[in-house]
Amino acid sequence: xxxxxxxxxxxxxxxxxxxxxxxxxxxxxxxxxxxxxxxxxxxxxxxxxxxxxxxxxxxxxxxxxxxxxxxxxxxxxxxxxxxxxxxxxxxxxxxxxxxxxxxxxxxxxxxxxxxxxxxxxxxxxxxxxxxxxxxxxxxxxxxxxxxxxxxxxxxxxxxxxxxxxxxxxxxxxxxxxxxxxxxxxxxxxxxxxxxxxxxxxxxxxxxxxxxxxxxxxxxxxxxxxxxxxxxxxxxxxxxxxxxxxxxxxxxxxxxxxxxxxxxxxxxxxxxxxxxxxxxxxxxxxxxxxxxxxxxxxxxxxxxxxxxxxxxxxxxx
Amino acid sequence: xxxxxxxxxxxxxxxxxxxxxxxxxxxxxxxxxxxxxxxxxxxxxxxxxxxxxxxxxxxxxxxxxxxxxxxxxxxxxxxxxxxxxxxxxxxxxxxxxxxxxxxxxxxxxxxxxxxxxxxxxxxxxxxxxxxxxxxxxxxxxxxxxxxxxxxxxxxxxxxxxxxxxxxxxxxxxxxxxxxxxxxxxxxxxxxxxxxxxxxxxxxxxxxxxxxxxxxxxxxxxxxxxxxxxxxxxxxxxxxxxxxxxxxx
Amino acid sequence: xxxxxxxxxxxxxxxxxxxxxxxxxxxxxxxxxxxxxxxxxxxxxxxxxxxxxxxxxxxxxxxxxxxxxxxxxxxxxxxxxxxxxxxxxxxxxxxxxxxxxxxxxxxxxxxxxxxxxxxxxxxxxxxxxxxxxxxxxxxxxxxxxxxxxxxxxxxxxxxxxxxxxxxxxxxxxxxxxxxxxxxxxxxxxxxxxxxxxxxxxxxxxxxxxxxxxxxxxxxxxxxxxxxxxxxxxxxxxxxxxxxxxxxxxxxxxxxxxxxxxxxxxxxxxxxxxxxxxxxxxxxxxxxxxxxxx
Numbered sequence: 064x065x066x067x068x069x070x071x072x073x074x075x076x077x078x079x080x081x082x083x084x085x086x087x088x089x090x091x092x093x094x095x096x097x098x099x100x101x102x103x104x105x106x107x108x109x110x111x112x113x114x115x116x117x118x119x120x121x122x123x124x125x126x127x128x129x130x131x132x133x134x135x136x137x138x139x140x141x142x143x144x145x146x147x148x149x150x151x152x153x154x155x156x157x158x159x160x161x162x163x164x165x166x167x168x169x170x171x172x173x174x175x176x177x178x179x180x181x182x183x184x185x186x187x188x189x190x191x192x193x194x195x196x197x198x199x200x201x202x203x204x205x206x207x208x209x210x211x212x213x214x215x216x217x218x219x220x221x222x223x224x225x226x227x228x229x230x231x232x233x234x235x236x237x238x239x240x241x242x243x244x245x246x247x248x249x250x251x252x253x254x255x256x257x258x259x260x261x262x263x264x265x266x267x268x269x270x271x272x273x274x275x276x277x278x279x280x281x282x283x284x285x286x287x288x289x290x291x292x293x294x295x296x297x298x299x300x301x302x303x304x305x306x307x308x309x310x311x312x313x314x315x316x317x318x319x320x321x322x323x324x325x326x327x328x329x330x331x332x333x334x335x336x337x338x339x340x341x342x343x344x345x346x347x348x349x350x351x352x353x354x355x356x357x358x359x360x361x362x363x364x365x366x367x368x369x370x371x372x373x374x375x376x377x378x379x
Numbered sequence: 380x381x382x383x384x385x386x387x388x389x390x391x392x393x394x395x396x397x398x399x400x401x402x403x404x405x406x407x408x409x410x411x412x413x414x415x416x417x418x419x420x421x422x423x424x425x426x427x428x429x430x431x432x433x434x435x436x437x438x439x440x441x442x443x444x445x446x447x448x449x450x451x452x453x454x455x456x457x458x459x460x461x462x463x464x465x466x467x468x469x470x471x472x473x474x475x476x477x478x479x480x481x482x483x484x485x486x487x488x489x490x491x492x493x494x495x496x497x498x499x500x501x502x503x504x505x506x507x508x509x510x511x512x513x514x515x516x517x518x519x520x521x522x523x524x525x526x527x528x529x530x531x532x533x534x535x536x537x538x539x540x541x542x543x544x545x546x547x548x549x550x551x552x553x554x555x556x557x558x559x560x561x562x563x564x565x566x567x568x569x570x571x572x573x574x575x576x577x578x579x580x581x582x583x584x585x586x587x588x589x590x591x592x593x594x595x596x597x598x599x600x601x602x603x604x605x606x607x608x609x610x611x612x613x614x615x616x617x618x619x620x621x622x623x624x625x626x627x
Numbered sequence: 628x629x630x631x632x633x634x635x636x637x638x639x640x641x642x643x644x645x646x647x648x649x650x651x652x653x654x655x656x657x658x659x660x661x662x663x664x665x666x667x668x669x670x671x672x673x674x675x676x677x678x679x680x681x682x683x684x685x686x687x688x689x690x691x692x693x694x695x696x697x698x699x700x701x702x703x704x705x706x707x708x709x710x711x712x713x714x715x716x717x718x719x720x721x722x723x724x725x726x727x728x729x730x731x732x733x734x735x736x737x738x739x740x741x742x743x744x745x746x747x748x749x750x751x752x753x754x755x756x757x758x759x760x761x762x763x764x765x766x767x768x769x770x771x772x773x774x775x776x777x778x779x780x781x782x783x784x785x786x787x788x789x790x791x792x793x794x795x796x797x798x799x800x801x802x803x804x805x806x807x808x809x810x811x812x813x814x815x816x817x818x819x820x821x822x823x824x825x826x827x828x829x830x831x832x833x834x835x836x837x838x839x840x841x842x843x844x845x846x847x848x849x850x851x852x853x854x855x856x857x858x859x860x861x862x863x864x865x866x867x868x869x870x871x872x873x874x875x876x877x878x879x880x881x882x883x884x885x886x887x888x889x890x891x892x893x894x895x896x897x898x899x900x901x902x903x904x905x906x907x908x909x910x911x912x913x914x915x916x917x918x919x920x
Contacts, residue, residue, distance in 0.1 A: 172908050176863075183902070186897060187898045190894070251476050255475075262459075263463050263491035263492025264487065265491070348741045351737065352737035352738035353738060355731075356734035356735060360716050
């Protein structure tokens with residue numbers, strides 16, 4: 064276990080160094096725009112899986128958390144001109160609070176009721192923000208270009224690197240959870256919540272913990288998006304597409320291992336970028352829906368599950 | 380084996396009433412269970428036996444001071460805390476953790492229900508789990524997925540997992556239902572040996588010979604009320620009990 | 628700006644609208660309320676049906692309600708097939724089905740939405756009929772004819788379905804399978820076939836319901852998202868499996884929406900059904916006339 068830990072952290076540091084170098088070496092801005100989106104989805108999918116994969120509670124409110132991250136950043140920027148790091152930290156706090164309330168909600172609602180409640184929350188929050196003039200209301204709000212700090216040459220490169228740091232953070236947290244008592248408790252909870260509770264697993268505490276961590280990370284991932292687009296409006300920030308995309312990425316990648324959502328996110332986000340640019344955004348959503356249905360029907364354990372089965376066959 | 384010399388009851392139920400909407404599942408039930416006792420709980424279907432178990436284990440909430448365990452009011456405590464305090468139960472229909480192996484099922488109990496000394500390593504806990512499984516005759520299935528077990532093996536694992544929580548009180552909810560007579564004997568022997576280790580056992584069963592052999596005291600419920608309580612043969616001979624089962 | 632007439636107007640419109648909401652939720656009352664299928668694609672099927680009605684109306688001049696009746700048998704067969712697929716893939720396998728079942732239906736809903744966009748574009752579509760566009764005047768109130776039509780048809784549909792479930796053999800079998808599948812199996816009936824039939828009916832009802840949808844207001848491809856809130860709010864508030872409860876709950880929703888619309892404007896309208904849904908789930912999840920206590 065310890066050797067794995069060293070491998071992981073060395074890998075993470077190497078990853079960040081590579082990212083930093085890329086921001087220096089590549090002059091064209093486009094790869095960073097696309098890369099930002101992919102990294103953002105990795106964070107969202109990994110964060111989603113903490114609740115959806117380990118605990119088995121399907122959260123359709125990813126859009127709500129992401130949107131609140133965007134608008135927390137917008138609000139702080141408008142009110143106090145807050146720097147990016149403060150925006151992200153505040154978004155994480157907001158996400159943690161939302162997660163806490165969501166966790167308490169699981170007491171009353173399980174299974175599909177929980178999932179539908181998360182959709183309902185998204186719409187209610189979106190409608191509330193749409194009616195809030197201060198942050199632009201339905202028309203949206205424009206933001207000025209953020210100040211660029213050394214060593215980055217442009218704000219896109221900077222945001223790209225920030226999102227990469229969030230990726231490392233999210234993956235580290237997810238990996239820790241999986242390997243720890245939290246992960247084991249969540250697994251029992253997912254298998255049979257009542258039996259887990261009667262076997263001594265503090266199910267409510269674990270559910271709330273998973274919701275808080277998941278929520279904080281998803282909200283944090285949304286915060287830089289306001290600066291990335293220099294624009295925010297409710298229907299894009301709270302778009303249900305985020306919920307479905309992230310769900311698809313996690314399920315297609317496979318939720319049994321922390322690497323699953325990473326694989327799913329890279330695959331789907333890249334495909335999405337490609338399709339939106341080359342064909343159309345509608346075809347992109349179509350492909351997303353079809354892949355989701357196919358995997359859910361034919362390969363429920365996702366790509367990671369398929370890989371495991373392949374390796375097991377080879378081993379025999 | 381006679382109950383230990385302490386006078387204080389292990390479990391005290393006082394005036395327990397549980398309603399669901401307009402339906403009264405338990406009506407003013409009061410009973411004391413002595414430490415080390417072998418207690419049988421019988422009654423026709425729907426009489427409130429499982430409801431009583433759910434109230435004791437914490438799956439259902441009840442009014443204050445209706446359930447006392449080792450002298451303390453546990454009615455405000457969630458189920459997992461009651462498990463840590465020493466109340467374990469098995470389920471009428473076994474509820475295994477299907478994504479885990481048999482030994483992993485027990486490890487959940489050892490990881491969460493037992494106050495662990497940080498010096499005790501995972502390997503030691505694994506050994507403890509294995510010894511429990513060996514005592515149950517399940518050692519050969521330790522690394523098998525829980526989904527591959529037969530009915531009687533599932534029942535045994537259910538009991539093993541309850542045992543792994545190191546309970547003072549174990550409630551077995553119809554662990555023998557649907558088993559063959561030799562399998563019934565296996566489970567009965569298991570429960571008897573638990574009683575030998577100073578664990579108080581409440582057994583819910585419909586198989587009367589098992590109840591008679593096992594219990595020192597028997598209580599019969601009907602429509603949420605206690606209709607008889609006492610030595611097994613007394614309760615069995617009780618006319619109201621016979622009517623409740625045969626129906627008039 | 629509060630006036631009694633305005634409020635009365637809102638209530639009347641709300642009741643009519645509520646009946647319409649009942650009609651579009653009936654299918655879900657059966658598929659989710661009785662069969663426990665996590666059918667978040669129900670509104671997508673509804674919108675798909677309404678587009679089919681649009682095509683028949685636009686290109687062949689068929690009256691929308693008639694068109695709705697025409698597509699009903701196709702929808703029935705589609706429902707049979709859809710349930711078979713769902714059962715074989717998810718319900719049979721048990722445990723993990725919950726997560727994947729919901730994800731499956733969400734995927735289907737998205738696919739339907741996009742296919743509609745690709746075929747028809749994002750613009751609104753509406754139907755032409757004699758009763759669309761005119762209104763009935765009672766005193767100072769102006770009640771659009773299309774709402775009256777929707778009300779009458781919806782009421783008829785609800786009564787028919789309630790009668791079917793309580794009076795016919797198959798209907799009672801469906802209610803029985805919702806309560807105790809095992810008991811039914813012991814009595815020699817095949818619960819899977821019964822559920823399949825029930826899902827077929829739940830989908831078939833969407834033919835007329837889809838017609839009502841496009842009669843009451845123009846449709847566009849993403850309309851299903853709003854209706855997830857409305858239909859699930861109605862079904863959950865009614866209490867799973869209660870048909871008459873569906874009507875009551877739907878009317879409550881209709882009136883609530885119209886009143887909020889009148890008092891606070893349209894920008895809050897999309898959230899009402901979702902907010903009510905949240906409220907019911909938090910306070911009384913078994914609904915008003917719940918199946919299970």
